[in-house]
Amino acid sequence: MDAVERANAEHQKRWAKDQKVGEGTYAVVYRGREVATGRKVAIKKIKVGLFKDGLDMSAIREVKYLRELKHQNVIELLDVFSSKTNLNLVLEFLETDLELVIRDRSLVFLPADIKAWTAMAFRGLEFCHRNWILHRDLKPNNLLISANGHLKLADFGLARDFADPGYKMTHQVITRWYRPPELLFGARHYSTAVDIWSVGCIFAELMLRTPYLPGESDMDQVRTTFRALGTPTEEDWPGHKKLPDYFDAGQYPKTQLRDLFTAASTECLNLLSRCLIYDPYKRISAKEALFHPYFSAMPYPTHPSKLPKPAKKGSTMPLEEFDGNVDFEGSGPGVRANPPNKLKRKLSSDELGSRPIARRLDFSQHS
Amino acid sequence: MNGESLPQTSRIPLYEGSTQFRHWRFSPEQLAETRSLLNAAAVAVIRDAFESDQPGSSSQVSFLSAEEENLLVKLYLGKIPQLCGIFRFPEEVEATAMSYLKRFYLKNTVMDWHPKNVMLTVVFLATKTTNYPIPLDAYASRIPKTTPGDVLDLEFLVAQSLGFDFTIWHAHRALWGLWLDIQTLSDIPLDDLSKAYDGALTSIRASRFTDAEFIYTPSQIALACLSIASPALASAWLRSKSGQGSDDAISAMLEPLKAMVLSQGSLPDVEAVREVDRRLRLCKNPEKIPGTNAYNKKVAEKQRKAEEKRLRKAELQRKAMEDGDPFGSTLTAQADLDDDDDDE
Ligand SMILES: Nc1ncnc2c1ncn2[C@@H]1O[C@H](COP(=O)(O)OP(=O)(O)OP(=O)(O)O)[C@@H](O)[C@H]1O
Numbered sequence: 211m212d213a214v215e216r217a218n219a220e221h222q223k224r225w226a227k228d229q230k231v232g233e234g235t236y237a238v239v240y241r242g243r244e245v246a247t248g249r250k251v252a253i254k255k256i257k258v259g260l261f262k263d264g265l266d267m268s269a270i271r272e273v274k275y276l277r278e279l280k281h282q283n284v285i286e287l288l289d290v291f292s293s294k295t296n297l298n299l300v301l302e303f304l305e306t307d308l309e310l311v312i313r314d315r316s317l318v319f320l321p322a323d324i325k326a327w328t329a330m331a332f333r334g335l336e337f338c339h340r341n342w343i344l345h346r347d348l349k350p351n352n353l354l355i356s357a358n359g360h361l362k363l364a365d366f367g368l369a370r371d372f373a374d375p376g377y378k379m380t381h382q383v384i385t386r387w388y389r390p391p392e393l394l395f396g397a398r399h400y401s402t403a404v405d406i407w408s409v410g411c412i413f414a415e416l417m418l419r420t421p422y423l424p425g426e427s428d429m430d431q432v433r434t435t436f437r438a439l440g441t442p443t444e445e446d447w448p449g450h451k452k453l454p455d456y457f458d459a460g461q462y463p464k465t466q467l468r469d470l471f472t473a474a475s476t477e478c479l480n481l482l483s484r485c486l487i488y489d490p491y492k493r494i495s496a497k498e499a500l501f502h503p504y505f506s507a508m509p510y511p512t513h514p515s516k517l518p519k520p521a522k523k524g525s526t527m528p529l530e531e532f533d534g535n536v537d538f539e540g541s542g543p544g545v546r547a548n549p550p551n552k553l554k555r556k557l558s559s560d561e562l563g564s565r566p567i568a569r570r571l572d573f574s575q576h577s
Numbered sequence: 578m579n580g581e582s583l584p585q586t587s588r589i590p591l592y593e594g595s596t597q598f599r600h601w602r603f604s605p606e607q608l609a610e611t612r613s614l615l616n617a618a619a620v621a622v623i624r625d626a627f628e629s630d631q632p633g634s635s636s637q638v639s640f641l642s643a644e645e646e647n648l649l650v651k652l653y654l655g656k657i658p659q660l661c662g663i664f665r666f667p668e669e670v671e672a673t674a675m676s677y678l679k680r681f682y683l684k685n686t687v688m689d690w691h692p693k694n695v696m697l698t699v700v701f702l703a704t705k706t707t708n709y710p711i712p713l714d715a716y717a718s719r720i721p722k723t724t725p726g727d728v729l730d731l732e733f734l735v736a737q738s739l740g741f742d743f744t745i746w747h748a749h750r751a752l753w754g755l756w757l758d759i760q761t762l763s764d765i766p767l768d769d770l771s772k773a774y775d776g777a778l779t780s781i782r783a784s785r786f787t788d789a790e791f792i793y794t795p796s797q798i799a800l801a802c803l804s805i806a807s808p809a810l811a812s813a814w815l816r817s818k819s820g821q822g823s824d825d826a827i828s829a830m831l832e833p834l835k836a837m838v839l840s841q842g843s844l845p846d847v848e849a850v851r852e853v854d855r856r857l858r859l860c861k862n863p864e865k866i867p868g869t870n871a872y873n874k875k876v877a878e879k880q881r882k883a884e885e886k887r888l889r890k891a892e893l894q895r896k897a898m899e900d901g902d903p904f905g906s907t908l909t910a911q912a913d914l915d916d917d918d919d920d921e
């Protein structure tokens with residue numbers, strides 16, 4: 211065996227696969243553990259043999275960027291090894307993701323919880339941008355959450371670096387509902403502002419408990435966006451009518467975020483509005499966002515370990531009434547707020563009762 | 578030598594967290610030792626392979642030395658810009674591929690893997706890692722006597738050899754930053770500036786034939802290359818950053834780097850390499866050459882292991898049936914975990 215193969219085998223031996231836990235478009239994900247310590251990990255196995263062009267771009271990007279990024283709010287890549295025709299990424303194991311949290315109607319979010327998740331998303335993103343990396347696929351499903359509540363940016367399969375400002379990039383990135391208007395209009399030069407828009411949409415979704423701008427097609431996405439935020443004028447967003455795929459999506463009046471997000475504080479809405487500015491150059495940066503008064507104002511962000519999280523599948527979570535703060539009935543996708551009082555958890559005794567139990571169950575299942 | 582001794586541009590601190598800084602930096606002594614240990618180990622293995630192919634056959638073979646290996650690698654480094662030129666790949670691809678080739682041969686010997694093959698794979702991989710991918714067919718079809726398989730067969734080995742560290746911090750990028758910075762200095766004639774930039778870039782391209790990137794940071798290399806092109810500009814910039822006094826120390830530190838670029842930054846003498854290549858034909862690892870006894874033995878051994886594993890699995894399955902678990906549910910789940918992985 212060659213030295214390189216031997217080294218690979220050494221890496222491989224450090225990890226054991228236990229159980230299949232998920233399947234993505236190009237990979238199968240297993241729960242596994244570090245043999246020496248028993249530490250729980252996720253092993254993402256990518257079948258390279260499937261691709262006629264060899265190692266595929268998603269896998270390459272994911273490895274390339276995660277290899278360089280070490281941050282509390284970015285998923286950690288612990289190791290990489292190959293087995294025959296597969297590439298295996300050993301990732302820290304993350305119990306759940308923000309989409310599942312948002313969808314779990316048994317959970318009630320406090321304003322401080324929303325602040326905590328948003329702050330963690332911005333911290334992770336600021337680190338990526340500081341490293342000249344665009345994520346380009348931010349959405350609740352790609353924000354994973356660890357057992358102790360830390361939110362981490364994951365899924366770097368579409369990421370790229372942007373050190374070279376003149377270079378044209380594809381606008382076919384970012385899942386539609388989180389895609390900024392400049393990409394919808396086909397801009398080929400764009401930057402960190404695209405990720406900020408996505409975080410803005412996620413931020414809004416945390417408050418609404420339903421996607422904020424759920425367009426049904428790429429064209430409809432533009433209309434949905436304009437309907438929610440008003441059609442931009444030339445002054446709002448200079449030059450946007452010259453973008454390659456610009457089209458007249460109709461005139462919608464300017465709106466007040468306040469009308470929709472009735473329960474939100476002034477600072478909160480100010481930050482949200484600055485994430486959703488049409489002109490990418492005027493949109494807030496991740497770094498500025500971290501210094502925004504919203505994060506220093508009361509209430510302080512919830513400690514990660516105290517954030518709401520879904521009950522484990524199979525565990526017997528004490529039943530709460532399923533009436534979180536989202537109204538799923540009714541028309542007009544995501545353009546309706548919940549009564550302010552519903553943004554509070556129902557009963558503090560519930561909170562005290564149910565969460566510690568859920569955590570105890572975690573331990574019994576995975577120690 | 579260390580990044581801290583230089584005035585920092587905004588990327589420097591991040592550079593220190595990079596895989597390049599953590600995994601691919603050496604002192605000149607470490608570098609020499611790495612290569613000579615690698616060479617010695619390779620020779621020992623190949624000697625055994627010769628013996629297993631045909632006992633007594635290794636005694637007449639004259640194996641390559643570490644220096645000779647390096648010479649051959651350097652020759653093929655020179656072919657990468659030519660290859661990239663055919664496709665009009667950007668400088669990023671070219672520079673990345675050259676770094677990959679050099680890194681590959683800190684983990685492998687030319688006696689196992691000839692650089693003429695590895696070169697094709699590192700360029701193809703670099704197109705992907707720098708985000709300029711092209712279809713494999715389009716790539717292979719424009720290179721004479723090359724099939725897609727030739728390129729792909731080594732891709733995994735290359736990626737493994739790189740330790741999956743795909744990001745390269747390039748000196749030409751650092752030079753760009755330096756150049757932008759210099760334009761903010763007062764009293765700099767723009768004419769000189771662009772001439773100096775072109776000269777510095779030429780030196781940076783030359784530096785890719787050397788070990789500079791293993792020993793120095795990208796900004797050190799950029800500054801040294803600028804200093805080769807225009808000592809006055811380089812020291813004006815240094816003075817503006819570090820104030821009086823400390824720039825002397827930095828200039829002194831740059832001297833060996835400049836000397837390295839100037840003396841080693843060119844292609845090796847073709848005649849000398851031809852001689853090395855001729856000898857390489859006689860000392861290639863027979864285990865890597867299809868048709869030799871050693872190769873066949875190695876293949877047979879691999880097949881035997883795979884078969885053993887298959888039998889072991891079948892046996893478990895049979896036991897499960899006997900134990901009254903006719904669907905083998907627990908075990909199929911188990912088998913599913915390593916379906917086609919060869920774990921041994
Ligand atoms: N680090 C992790 N810890 C625990 N589970 C994970 C981890 N990463 C992924 N998973 C699980 O594996 C599933 C597949 O993940 P993957 O990232 O490959 O694809 P995806 O994001 O679901 O889909 P797509 O490939 O379309 O983006 C996830 O939905 C999740 O359930």
Ligand SMILES: [Mg+2]
Pocket residue numbers: 351352365
């Ligand atoms: Mg995903």
